[in-house]
Amino acid sequence: MRALTLSAALLCTAAPLRAEVPAVITDIPAVHSLAAQVMGELGTPDLLLPPGADPHHASLKPSQARALSGADLVFWMGPEMSPWLEGPMETLAQRGAATALLDAEGTVLRHYAEGEGHDHGEDHAHDDHEGHDDHAGHEEAEHDDHAHDDHDEDHADSHDHTGVDPHAWLSPVNASAWLGLMAQAMAAHDPENAATYTANAAAAQARITGMTGELAALLPPVRETRLVFAHDAYGYFTDTFDLNAAGAIAEGDAAAPGAATLRAMREVVQPAAQTCLFTEPQHSPAHVETLRAEFPELGGGTLDPSGSSLEPGPALYEALMRGLAEAIATCRAAS
Numbered sequence: 001m002r003a004l005t006l007s008a009a010l011l012c013t014a015a016p017l018r019a020e021v022p023a024v025i026t027d028i029p030a031v032h033s034l035a036a037q038v039m040g041e042l043g044t045p046d047l048l049l050p051p052g053a054d055p056h057h058a059s060l061k062p063s064q065a066r067a068l069s070g071a072d073l074v075f076w077m078g079p080e081m082s083p084w085l086e087g088p089m090e091t092l093a094q095r096g097a098a099t100a101l102l103d104a105e106g107t108v109l110r111h112y113a114e115g116e117g118h119d120h121g122e123d124h125a126h127d128d129h130e131g132h133d134d135h136a137g138h139e140e141a142e143h144d145d146h147a148h149d150d151h152d153e154d155h156a157d158s159h160d161h162t163g164v165d166p167h168a169w170l171s172p173v174n175a176s177a178w179l180g181l182m183a184q185a186m187a188a189h190d191p192e193n194a195a196t197y198t199a200n201a202a203a204a205q206a207r208i209t210g211m212t213g214e215l216a217a218l219l220p221p222v223r224e225t226r227l228v229f230a231h232d233a234y235g236y237f238t239d240t241f242d243l244n245a246a247g248a249i250a251e252g253d254a255a256a257p258g259a260a261t262l263r264a265m266r267e268v269v270q271p272a273a274q275t276c277l278f279t280e281p282q283h284s285p286a287h288v289e290t291l292r293a294e295f296p297e298l299g300g301g302t303l304d305p306s307g308s309s310l311e312p313g314p315a316l317y318e319a320l321m322r323g324l325a326e327a328i329a330t331c332r333a334a335s
Contacts, residue, residue, distance in 0.1 A: 022043075024072065024075070027077060034175060055306075071094065101168070104181055106174075112163060170234065171239075176209070219243065219328065222331065228278070229245070232250070269295055272298045279302050299332040301327040310323075
């Protein structure tokens with residue numbers, strides 16, 4: 001019996017090891033949704049941050065650290081979105097396992113300009129992408145005699161709000177590119193299922209193409225409407241669909257607007273009859289409500305750019321994008 005067991009063991013040792021479906025970890029719900037579409041029925045990626053968690057100021061739990069150290073593939077936006085993950089990605093994720101999507105081949109980037117306003121031009125990660133025209137229509141607020149006094153009040157608004165805009169998942173072009181990248185990475189780890197990953201990614205890309213066309217047909221009636229957002233996160237979306245982004249109450253995801261910003265916003269929202277002002281489920285509506293009380297003729301609604309109110313899974317990305325488009329398309333009717 002022992003001889004038979006030993007022979008079987010030798011045969012198993014001599015046989016080539018079979019690749020397995022990779023253990024995949026993602027950082028935010030939108031990225032998780034894309035990875036889930038590529039994996040399909042072969043597996044389910046893990047989501048590091050649940051919906052509603054702040055990707056800018058989270059902290060790594062021991063269970064998350066263990067998951068990262070054992071992951072085969074990690075897809076995350078990059079330190080521009082989740083600076084607290086930069087160190088763990090270098091020390092915990094296996095060498096070569098982590099992909100920062102903002103640095104990935106095929107990603108189209110927009111950059112915040114120095115000072116007020118933002119550059120939506122040809123600041124892309126790779127030269128093979130054409131730039132978007134600047135349709136944002138940001139207006140510059142004039143400096144008043146109390147600029148020095150307002151500096152401390154608005155410090156949160158201006159802190160590090162330069163460089164790459166990290167909300168790149170709101171570009172369908174980027175989402176489509178990342179699907180292909182994920183499929184390649186999963187196929188390299190699991191060649192046996194390469195055809196499945198490739199087919200899943202192609203089907204998801206086709207769905208995004210169809211969705212983008214539908215949203216492009218939905219939004220022209222509000223193309224000239226002045227859109228004011230709770231924070232400056234929508235440049236990829238407004239660039240894609242040629243919308244008029246007039247401003248944001250707070251610059252960063254976690255920034256609190258100061259008195260100078262609110263004074264500038266009072267100028268931006270006029271004429272209120274042609275302006276829509278949006279809240280977000282994960283941000284306090286207090287400043288938005290202050291402006292709404294002053295300008296009751298403002299249109300508006302609620303936008304969820306991170307999918308914090310949606311169920312994680314393969315359907316989340318399309319639901320997120322459709323939710324933004326539908327809220328913007330109906331913002332005047334809601335006033």
